[in-house]
Amino acid sequence: MPPDDLTARARIRDASMAVFAERGVAGATIRGIADRAGVSPALVQHHFGTKDGLRAACDAHVLEYLRGETKAGLDDGRIGESGYVAEVYASAPPLMRYLARALVDGSPAAAEVFDEMVGLTEAHLADRPGLSDPHTRAVVYTAMKLGVTVLHEHVSRALGEDVFGPSAAPRVGRATLDITAPGMLPDGLAERARAGLDAFEGERS
Template sequence: MRPISEEDLTTRARIRDAAMGLFTEQGFKATTIRGIATAAGVSPGLVQHHFGTKEELRQACDEYVLGYMREQAGLGVTGRNLEKPEFIENVHRTAPPLMKYLGRALVDGSPGAAAMFAELVNVTEEHLAGDENPEADHRARAVVLTAMKLGITVLHEHVSRALGSDVYAAPAALRVGKAQLDLFRPEFLGRELFEQARKGLAKVEGER
């Protein structure tokens, strides 16, 4: 087997990104291998060479989005970067196409989207377990909080229309972020994490 070249990796990423765009715009069922090939500027055979079937290509897209979410959660929460404007700016720049894809995947009901929802619930539950209230149902809280946050992702077109600007563009994204913090008590998210997020949004807003 020949080694994977840098050109192969670039082509694979281009095909994946084209597929994510079409899956987002048209849905999985309406998207074809030929359409993905055209959008990526390659032949249908090359799409199949890199990914096999359309379902395997969707799995690769799901895994890519999940990997991104894991990485950003690690950098933001574990790495304590939530109050750094450069971290927030990077998320605002890189996240939109992936979050739009996730929103469509959740509506289409892909297995990967179900796995992403489950993982987000588990991560959220682990975080909420730090709440000292012994009577709190952390599992239910995690499920509801995850569903509430992903609701913005699924309904992003309606949210954008109601706000009068694209929710994935910086001004509206800042408004949404501030509104989310206003709706949660600091103790629920963890006061330290809450303050980091609040300071980060304030710094970004102050730079605009």
């Protein structure tokens, strides 16, 4: 496939995520997505076929992104790096807006994202003390974390700025750490996360 086709495909996918986030899958149209991407409806259909094909591509992209960033942040230890924090805050908002709508509308990937986040969380909580079992704690913690995503419009209104923006996102990150740390998170994780936030905000100031 020529490079320009790859670029067009990614542009269409990104436009689809934006339109789906705004209107839901039911309210989105191939023509509207094509207009947002700056391409013809025929090209959209050439790459993805139908709206279901577009949604499947968006779902797969979100899952791949979350897996990659989780691995980089936690498994590879980059959560304490300002560059990693900046990268996430720059790239995540369109995906989080799409995910917020998908969780409400019941996208096939929404259940997979939730279950995968529960699994990742449970693995990190397995040796933490608590009166409830690690799986239940992981389910509840994941629901709480995704609640900020689903309720992003209300959270943004209450904070007075876009919750996905580079200023509010660290505020939410610090508040999350205050609520969960130190007892719930693995040893040292909260400190590394705060160090990443400090470095990111220090470079922005």
